[in-house]
Amino acid sequence: MMRRMSMAVLTMGFVMNAALAARTPPVVVASDAGTTPASTTIGSIGPATGTGCAPDAVAAGAVCLDKYEASVWRVPEPATANAALVKKIQVGKATRADLTAGGATQLGTTVDYDPCADNGQNCANDIYAVSLPSEIPSSRITWFQAQEACANSGKRLPSNAEWQTGANGSPDPGTDNGTTDCNSATGTASPTGSRSSCVSARGAFDMVGNVAEWVADWAPRSAQCTGWGGFSDDGMCFAGASEVGTGPGALVRGGSFSFASFGGPTAGPLSINGTLQPTAGNVFIGFRCAR
Amino acid sequence: MKRTLVRRSLAAGLMMAAMGTMSATGAQAAVALRTHVKKCPADSVAAGTVCLDKYEASVWRVPDATTTNATLVRKITLGRATRADLTAGGATQLGTESDDYAPCADNGQNCADDIFAVSLPSEIPSSHITWFQAQEACANAGKRLPTSAEWQVGANGTPDPGPDDGTTDCNSGSDFVSATGSRSACVSARGAYDMVGNLEEWVADWVPLSAGCSGWGGFSDDRMCLSGASEATGGPGVLIRGGSFVDGANAGPLSILGAIRTVTIFSFIGFRCAR
Numbered sequence: 001m002m003r004r005m006s007m008a009v010l011t012m013g014f015v016m017n018a019a020l021a022a023r024t025p026p027v028v029v030a031s032d033a034g035t036t037p038a039s040t041t042i043g044s045i046g047p048a049t050g051t052g053c054a055p056d057a058v059a060a061g062a063v064c065l066d067k068y069e070a071s072v073w074r075v076p077e078p079a080t081a082n083a084a085l086v087k088k089i090q091v092g093k094a095t096r097a098d099l100t101a102g103g104a105t106q107l108g109t110t111v112d113y114d115p116c117a118d119n120g121q122n123c124a125n126d127i128y129a130v131s132l133p134s135e136i137p138s139s140r141i142t143w144f145q146a147q148e149a150c151a152n153s154g155k156r157l158p159s160n161a162e163w164q165t166g167a168n169g170s171p172d173p174g175t176d177n178g179t180t181d182c183n184s185a186t187g188t189a190s191p192t193g194s195r196s197s198c199v200s201a202r203g204a205f206d207m208v209g210n211v212a213e214w215v216a217d218w219a220p221r222s223a224q225c226t227g228w229g230g231f232s233d234d235g236m237c238f239a240g241a242s243e244v245g246t247g248p249g250a251l252v253r254g255g256s257f258s259f260a261s262f263g264g265p266t267a268g269p270l271s272i273n274g275t276l277q278p279t280a281g282n283v284f285i286g287f288r289c290a291r
Numbered sequence: 292m293k294r295t296l297v298r299r300s301l302a303a304g305l306m307m308a309a310m311g312t313m314s315a316t317g318a319q320a321a322v323a324l325r326t327h328v329k330k331c332p333a334d335s336v337a338a339g340t341v342c343l344d345k346y347e348a349s350v351w352r353v354p355d356a357t358t359t360n361a362t363l364v365r366k367i368t369l370g371r372a373t374r375a376d377l378t379a380g381g382a383t384q385l386g387t388e389s390d391d392y393a394p395c396a397d398n399g400q401n402c403a404d405d406i407f408a409v410s411l412p413s414e415i416p417s418s419h420i421t422w423f424q425a426q427e428a429c430a431n432a433g434k435r436l437p438t439s440a441e442w443q444v445g446a447n448g449t450p451d452p453g454p455d456d457g458t459t460d461c462n463s464g465s466d467f468v469s470a471t472g473s474r475s476a477c478v479s480a481r482g483a484y485d486m487v488g489n490l491e492e493w494v495a496d497w498v499p500l501s502a503g504c505s506g507w508g509g510f511s512d513d514r515m516c517l518s519g520a521s522e523a524t525g526g527p528g529v530l531i532r533g534g535s536f537v538d539g540a541n542a543g544p545l546s547i548l549g550a551i552r553t554v555t556i557f558s559f560i561g562f563r564c565a566r
Binding site: 063165169219224232238272 | 399429435438496524565
């Protein structure tokens with residue numbers, strides 16, 4: 001973001017010294033006057049502002065939400081040999097080929113994130129969340145690790161409200177035909193974006209089903225799954241406030257490829273669960289990032 | 292963030308250029324200015340790190356939003372659309388009499404590129420709207436609902452009603468909604484109108500549905516219904532701020548409710564957006 005800011009200023013004919021440019025706040029000059037290079041158009045819904053998001057993300061109101069559920073990669077030597085790769089990740093342009101060329105390995109499909117710990121310690125400049133199509137999204141990850149994976153990529157977990165904007169328009173499953181519908185009944189994660197109908201009005205894939213997704217918000221750990229009443233059959237486990245247990249609840253959205261109150265018809269754009277503590281790691285919970 | 296906030300950095304760049312030699316002191320001054328004076332689009336005010344809409348939203352259906360009216364939509368997102376622009380584009384205001392947002396549904400489906408929240412003076416702000424619809428109306432305008440904390444920064448300094456004189460005070464006792472910005476004394480320290488009274492305002496935050504109204508104790512007479520956590524069915528609660536035209540002394544910059552469900556519609560609940 002900083003780099004783009006300084007480039008934009010340079011194109012205006014100004015020269016900034018490097019130190020000052022580095023202090024520029026993370027706000028990019030875009031241009032309501034049409035002076036910036038055309039940004040990518042993101043579908044028909046794209047940013048009516050004429051400004052856009054990085055290619056790995058879609059515009060959802062005032063935020064850029066990752067288009068795909070995150071695959072998490074360990075990048076060796078991120079500050080030295082792979083500094084350029086990390087930069088590419090952060091600007092949303094890294095591909096699987098880039099990652100493997102840099103010796104990066106995906107985590108959270110079969111193996112653990114250690115030494116990046118469940119509580120988020122020892123994770124800086126270690127694990128990187130990447131929004132890639134056709135990857136098995138990473139799961140078995142705590143909220144803290146997910147947050148670190150986003151942070152290392154220059155991103156963050158979306159808030160619950162931001163997630164909702166990105167999810168609206170996704171089909172609310174009924175049945176799962178196993179190919180194009182949202183993955184809500186297979187019992188295993190499918191590659192990101194492979195369920196072609198499972199896309200939201202803003203262009204984000206797999207918001208419903210596949211892996212359920214951590215969002216930023218914490219709450220007192222929920223005590224009940226009360227449902228939405230007649231309004232929706234989606235899971236609604238964000239009620240009451242437990243006074244026992246190990247930690248607060250972190251909200252999980254969208255439902256998953258299966259599992260109790262997460263799968264089947266209870267998956268959907270309204271599915272919400274506040275019963276899991278942020279230190280929980282489950283095979284059916286992953287995340288995506290925003291910036 | 293999307294690349295919309297914009298003029299702020301551009302202005303900073305221009306100013307730096309105007310300063311000529313970039314001494315360390317000059318650079319620091321520029322950074323300080325950039326940090327403390329946030330440049331917001333004309334339809335909003337700076338409230339800390341966010342641009343909060345100056346007025347409660349009026350919600351408009353814009354036909355052909357991605358084709359014929361693409362320019363109008365761009366104007367909306369940049370905060371420059373006027374009522375004249377909207378009517379010229381064939382836009383119609385929704386939510387002044389009833390929940391007439393369909394096909395944009397109560398759950399936020401079928402709303403993309405359909406309904407647009409606009410921060411305009413002298414309009415009856417739209418209500419009869421669910422949280423999901425409000426959120427979509429903001430998103431289509433390139434904005435979002437503010438968080439409760441952001442809303443608070445925008446509200447501080449607004450008079451805490453006592454009586455409502457019916458003309459300049461915050462509209463807290465008229466039983467009817469008034470035109471945005473028409474209550475001239477009802478403005479916050481940051482320049483936002485009607486943060487207190489007129490319509491209560493949805494903000495972004497969800498909570499377990501609150502169970503009670505415990506009040507602020509001796510601290511304030513504003514409504515405080517964010518306590519406990521109900522296990523009743525029907526969905527989470529959403530925070531609602533500021534009180535409405537019927538709340539009298541219970542309206543105010545500290546008024547907060549968590550006992551209203553996301554899908555509820557009232558004539559006294561509206562919203563404003565942020566970016």
